[in-house]
Amino acid sequence: MSHNPPETALNNEQIRDTVERILSAGTLPPIVQAGHPALRQRAAAFDGQLSANQLDRLITLMRQVMHEAPGVGLAAPQLGIPLQIAVLEDQYDVDPEAAALRKRSPLEFLAILNPRYTAVGTELASFYEGCLSLNGLQAVVARPEKVLLEFQAPDGSAVQQEFAGWQARIVQHETDHLNGILYVDRAQLRSLSSNAEYAAHWAEPGISRAQAGLGFDAGTAPFPAGQVY
Known part of the structure; x- marks a missing residue:
């Protein structure tokens, strides 16, 4: 599937004004939902x-919003800010069986600017994934098991760091946000489930029960090794 979102329509002054308005509001900003233009445009490179000082305050605020949601990542466009900035952190206690199957290990807090990822190898992992900007839904996404993030x-x-397992999924999901891509663009849409129906029928560490019950395959997302996203 080809995704070619337009560049953000906001100029640097408008971006600064948007950031300052959010920083000066004195409250946590809402997470914008699917349909907001910032989620479907390529954010401006920082x-x-x-x-x-503004950058430090914005990163601090984004971390607070991420924790409050709660989530394991947040991209600036999710606050309506079209800048290539994201924050990541995964410190949640997870069922050991699920953690082992999903290769989910704690991710220390990380703020990333202008990220790009490259698939390392050809192995894919397919799991249910959700998004704070698509409240109440999740779907199965096939993603590279290991990526190099720059x-x-x-x-x-400048930083280069390899991520594997669930950490790789998080960095891909948030980097995609900065390029106007939502996880549903890469998902097996027959797997799409409300959180309530997922909990009632498909909640398990893997996806085999959902595959059988909803009729989808694990996915063969087009992530050639060496291609930069």
């Missing part, structure tokens, strides 16, 4: 649109 740290330094 190249100094914000001062160091990004800027908030201090401007």
Whole structure:
């Protein structure tokens, strides 16, 4: 499937104004939902649109919103800010059987700017995935088991880091947000379930029961090794 979202329609001054309005509101901003233009446009690369103080405050606020949701990642477009900034953190207690099957291990807090990922190898992992911007839904997505993430740290330094298992899923999901891609674009749509129906029928560490009951395969997402996303 080809995805070619348009570039953000906001200029640097409009982006700064949006950030400052959110930072000065004094309350946690809402997470925008599917249909908001910021979720379907490629966010602007961060190249100094914000001062160091503004960037630090924005990252702190994004972490608070992520924790409050609660979630394991949040991208700036999910607050209506079309900038390539995301925060990641996964410290939740998870059922050991599910954690083992999904290769889910704790992810320390990380703020990433201008990220790009490349599939390492050809192995895919298929699991249910949700999104704070598609409240109440989840679907199975096939993603590379291991990726190389290239990004800027908030201090401007360039970083390359490999992620595997559930951590790889998180960094792919959030990087996709910055390119106007939602997980449903990559999902097996026959697997799409409300949280309540998932809990009632398909809740297990893997997806075999849902595959049999809903009639979908594990997916063969087009993630060639070496292609940058």
